[in-house]
Amino acid sequence: MEFVEAHGARIPIVGFGSMRLKEDAGREAILSAIRTGYRHIDTAAFYGNEKEVGDAIKASGVPRADIFLTTKVRDNNLKADDFARSLDNSLKLLGLPQVDLLLIHWPNLAVPAAESIGALNKAKRDGLTRHIGVCNYTVALLDEAWGVTREPLVTNQIEVHPFLDQSKVLAASRRHGMSVTAYCPIARGRVPGNPVLERIGAAHGKTASQVSLRWLTQQGIIVIPGSGNPERQQENFDVLDFSLSPAEMDEIATLKRADGRVVNPPQAPKWDV
Numbered sequence: 456m457e458f459v460e461a462h463g464a465r466i467p468i469v470g471f472g473s474m475r476l477k478e479d480a481g482r483e484a485i486l487s488a489i490r491t492g493y494r495h496i497d498t499a500a501f502y503g504n505e506k507e508v509g510d511a512i513k514a515s516g517v518p519r520a521d522i523f524l525t526t527k528v529r530d531n532n533l534k535a536d537d538f539a540r541s542l543d544n545s546l547k548l549l550g551l552p553q554v555d556l557l558l559i560h561w562p563n564l565a566v567p568a569a570e571s572i573g574a575l576n577k578a579k580r581d582g583l584t585r586h587i588g589v590c591n592y593t594v595a596l597l598d599e600a601w602g603v604t605r606e607p608l609v610t611n612q613i614e615v616h617p618f619l620d621q622s623k624v625l626a627a628s629r630r631h632g633m634s635v636t637a638y639c640p641i642a643r644g645r646v647p648g649n650p651v652l653e654r655i656g657a658a659h660g661k662t663a664s665q666v667s668l669r670w671l672t673q674q675g676i677i678v679i680p681g682s683g684n685p686e687r688q689q690e691n692f693d694v695l696d697f698s699l700s701p702a703e704m705d706e707i708a709t710l711k712r713a714d715g716r717v718v719n720p721p722q723a724p725k726w727d728v
């Protein structure tokens with residue numbers, strides 16, 4: 456496995472997104488991902504599956520220290536007291552004293568950055584997480600967060616895939632020395648069937664999904680594809696054993712389009728375009 460290093464964090468570049476994986480079938484799917492070899496698991500209070508994630512990690516027998524575990528606090532829990540309660544509940548459900556990375560799931564403009572980022576800092580100071588970061592932060596929100604944080608923010612988890620131009624926020628994240636974690640790295644199923652990605656994949660004996668994941672990881676971007684299916688989990692894991700040529704990288708970059716964004720809920724900030 457390759458790792459991405461940022462502000463002292465060492466993060467496996469291919470992780471596993473656990474959203475939608477719940478109850479017995481979800482726990483089995485998460486366990487299958489760990490058995491496939493994933494050592495970076497992404498969950499969130501909002502996903503309602505932290506118990507399943509914690510149970511799967513224990514059932515796997517893989518030492519806790521070998522798994523990089525991320526959870527998130529929802530945007531409606533960013534005031535200091537709510538934040539602490541949410542994290543306490545997450546750790547109880549996970550059955551763990553500490554996560555590796557704690558993220559703000561969505562920004563909430565009604566809560567001052569000093570308070571939400573302050574609560575994130577406190578979680579790290581209290582030893583409840585090894586590292587902290589954010590999700591869905593724009594260039595302006597990143598600059599504001601860095602203006603108030605005392606601990607480094609190690610990642611910005613954002614939607615990244617070939618159909619979306621994220622160059623501005625990618626550049627801003629890097630300017631702050633942060634890693635970028637790509638969610639929806641296969642555009643939630645829109646990647647398979649794309650003629651360009653299929654053609655490039657065929658030339659390497661790979662699928663379009665594997666090409667999308669390789670295009671991201673080859674740029675040093677962490678990916679967290681999600682799948683409940685063991686075969687697709689394996690497919691999404693096997694993406695570091697081939698390389699795309701500079702011409703292929705450039706051609707994939709031409710696939711971005713104005714309506715490429717998949718995730719745009721009501722609480723989304725004004726995106727950088």
Ligand SMILES: NC(=O)c1ccc[n+]([C@@H]2O[C@H](COP(=O)([O-])OP(=O)(O)OC[C@H]3O[C@@H](n4cnc5c(N)ncnc54)[C@H](OP(=O)(O)O)[C@@H]3O)[C@@H](O)[C@H]2O)c1
Nearest residue numbers: 472473474590638639640641642643644664680681682683
């Ligand atoms: N921070 C945030 O705001 C945020 C937002 C969205 C997601 N996330 C995180 O990012 C993770 C990934 O995002 P996502 O699940 O929305 O999108 P994704 O990983 O791009 O796509 C997942 C979807 O594609 C299917 N799929 C997976 N691998 C495939 C393959 N190789 N070929 C064909 N289809 C495949 C899956 O179905 P099957 O299960 O049937 O394989 C699932 O429906 C989530 O699990 C979550 O942890 C974070």
